[in-house]
Amino acid sequence: MIDFDLLMRGAVDMHVHHGPDTKPRRVDALEAARQARQAGMRAIVLKSHSYPTAPLASMINQLVPGITVIGSICLDYEIGGLNLYALETSARLGARVVWMPTFSSANSRDRMKTLGFDLEGDGFSIIDANGRLVPEIPLIVSMVKQYGMVLASGHLSPSETFALIDEAHKTGIHRMIITHPLDVEFFDHPFSADDLHRLVQMGAFVELTFVGLLPTEFRHDPVHMVEVIKALGADHCIMSTDLGQFNNLLPAEGMRLFIATLLQKGVEEKDIEIMTKVNPARLLGLD
Secondary structure (H helix, E strand, O other), rough: OOHHHHHHOEEEEEEOOOOOOOEEEEHHHHHHHHHHHHHOEEEEEOOOOOOOEEEEEHHHHHHHHOOEOOEEEEHHHOOOOOOOOHHHHHOOOOOOOOEOOOOOOOHHHHHHOOOOOOOOOOOOOEEOOOOOOOOOOHHHHHHHHOOOOEEEEEOOOOHHHHHHHHHHHOOOOEEEOOOOOHHHHOOOOOOOOHHHHHHHHHHOOEEEOOHHHHHOOOOOOOHHHHHHHHHHHHHHEEEOOOEEEEEOOOOOHHHHHHHHHHHHHOOOOHHHHHHHHHHHHHHHOOO
16 A cells, blocks of 8 residues: 555655736645645745745745745746846845746747737747857856756757756756656647757756646646656656646645656656655755
């Protein structure tokens, strides 16, 4: 008999959407933290496409002892895009995760519009017409290194991601995540299996999210996810929910069902613990 309470105890969800937000959310940040604590989880990362979440995380940590709530920042239009000043302020306020452009990425903007998001403009890329990183990126990467933050790829294309991870690797950054690359419905240019192997060899972790396994028109086969885990190795993957949307499961519930789903498809308990506890804790400096 599998002890799901034990598997949930100490888990970390690095991708939680929450209210308040400009979009409807199933749960606000305070209640998300309470539910995660009740489930025995160790930490959650608050993610908003609209605003930096470090101040919110700081207040919730005072209100909900017994769990660590971590702030982050997405370098989207809403905070000025590749805004070095906003990034530094967030880092000084305690944010530990920085996402490259998500909804504002040129690789994702049109896709998000087709999914019903009211967005204007074409988005932007972090590389120029010659494939070189735009000038802001080396400065951003240097700041990520300075503050020991986690660098996540957001919704960048494979070519952008390789350029970013190469720069980060040369800078000495070891906390790097490829953001939900299996959720191909978010990208004009998705990642291939070979892309993921190369990125893992460069030191990046691959994020697997539960939102793509939910029964929607975009539902992915969990068997494919298991194949990816076995091909890359659990040591190179993390499990996040990417939940909090008004029509989806609550994040803590989603993590529990995510664990159950992968176990049912053949992933071993020790690998679940690596992907939900060991790797996220190491990335966030919780060890």
